[in-house]
Amino acid sequence: MLLSVQDLRKSYDGQLAVRALSFAVGPGEVLGLVGPNGAGKTTTLRCLAGIVAPSEGRVRIADIDLHDDAVAAKRALAFVPDEPALFDYLTVDEHLRFVARLYGVADAAARIPPLLAELELSHKRGALPGELSRGMRQKLAIACALLHDPRVLLLDEPLTGLDPAGIRRMKATIRDRARAGSAVVLSSHLLHLVEELCTRLLVVHRGRAVAQGTIAEIVAARPELAGRSLEDVFVALTSEDEDAVGDGMPDLRASA
Numbered sequence: 001m002l003l004s005v006q007d008l009r010k011s012y013d014g015q016l017a018v019r020a021l022s023f024a025v026g027p028g029e030v031l032g033l034v035g036p037n038g039a040g041k042t043t044t045l046r047c048l049a050g051i052v053a054p055s056e057g058r059v060r061i062a063d064i065d066l067h068d069d070a071v072a073a074k075r076a077l078a079f080v081p082d083e084p085a086l087f088d089y090l091t092v093d094e095h096l097r098f099v100a101r102l103y104g105v106a107d108a109a110a111r112i113p114p115l116l117a118e119l120e121l122s123h124k125r126g127a128l129p130g131e132l133s134r135g136m137r138q139k140l141a142i143a144c145a146l147l148h149d150p151r152v153l154l155l156d157e158p159l160t161g162l163d164p165a166g167i168r169r170m171k172a173t174i175r176d177r178a179r180a181g182s183a184v185v186l187s188s189h190l191l192h193l194v195e196e197l198c199t200r201l202l203v204v205h206r207g208r209a210v211a212q213g214t215i216a217e218i219v220a221a222r223p224e225l226a227g228r229s230l231e232d233v234f235v236a237l238t239s240e241d242e243d244a245v246g247d248g249m250p251d252l253r254a255s256a
Contacts, residue, residue, distance in 0.1 A: 001026045001060075002076075002183035003048070003152050008057035010043050017043045019207040021057075025152070025183040030174065032198030033187040036238050040207040041187045042082070045154050048185065049079035062151045075103060078150035082157040084141030086129040092116070092140055093125040096147055103148035111147060119143050120169060134161030142170070146177070153177055153184045159193065171197060195230050205238040 001024040010018040018040045025031045033041050046052045048059055050070050059066040062076040090098060093112070100108030116122045119139040129137055138161050145153065155174070159167050174197055178184050188194055194201065201218060203211040211218045218233065219225050225233050 002062050003185065004058075004060040005048065006058045008044065008047060008059065009055050010040075010047055010052065011055045017207050018047065018054075021202075021204070021207075021209055023202050023209070023212060025185060027151075027181040027183060028178050029200065030178050030184040030186055030198045032194040032201045033185055033204065034189075034191070034194055034201060034234065035204035038206075039204045039238070041204060042156055043207075044204070045079065045081075045156050045185065045187060048152075049077065049154055050074050051079070075148070076150060077152040077154065078145035078148070079154040080138075080141050080145045080156065080158055082160055084137050086137060086140065088129060091126050091128055092121055092132075092143075095140060095144055099144045099147050105148050108147065115143050115146060118169075118173060120166070135163060135166050138162060139166065139170075142173070146173075149182075151182055153182050155184065156187045157189070158186065159188065159190060191230050191234060203234065203237050210237050 003025040005024065006022050008018055008021040009016060021044060023031070033044065035041050043052070047054045048061075048066075050066050050073065053067075059073075061073040064073040064076065066073040087095065087098075096112050096115070097108060099105075100112075105111065113122070116125060119142060121136065121139055121143060124132060124136060129140070132140065138158070142158065158174070159170055162170060171193070174184060174186065186194065186198060195215065200214055201211065202209060203218070211221070213221075215230060215233070218237075219228075222233075222236070225236055228236075
């Protein structure tokens with residue numbers, strides 16, 4: 001597995017935001033991380049990216065323990081947050097060349113033009129972030145993330161600010177990276193996007209996993225949800241009383 005997470009927990013001031021999450025994502029898989037606001041999705045992604053340290057648990061990226069060798073693990077991943085952090089005084093092209101130096105991308109000059117073309121940014125190479133729309137800033141953040149061909153790609157609401165054409169292009173980009181062998185974790189409230197792109201789901205509620213597996217496996221474990229839309233399934237899974245949700249949940253593939 002390119003991404004392996006075991007018993008991940010994160011607490012703030014004694015309050016658990018993430019509770020005993022365990023899951024894995026292999027090459028070519030797109031895991032949909034879904035849940036209501038405040039469920040712990042962004043905290044989970046920030047732990048996986050090494051931005052915040054877990055209170056407990058282990059994260060392995062491309063078989064490298066994030067705690068033991070953070071630099072090597074981070075070289076194998078890319079994280080695109082829902083609010084991209086860009087440098088005000090670097091152009092689009094300068095952003096990419098700067099990232100290339102950070103990651104030691106020797107053939108950046110050859111990689112940058114097709115990447116800009118793929119994300120429809122070629123005509124904005126000399127533009128500063130302040131001159132870009134919200135959607136174009138999102139595209140720039142994703143271009144920076146993809147430049148070093150990460151083996152693990154973490155995306156938090158990647159379609160924010162994109163127009164319909166941009167959404168179509170971004171979905172193709174995500175599919176292409178998965179087909180090329182990357183492991184992708186996609187967090188989004190857009191359930192139609194999750195249903196279209198993701199090979200498996202991890203549904204979290206109050207920091208806990210309440211379901212994990214393919215949509216078919218999740219529904220098979222809850223026969224009363226058969227024939228319902230993904231939205232109905234999501235609402236049912238995340239509306240249960242907190243006391244009914246256990247401390248973590250096994251992967252439903254074992255019971256489907």
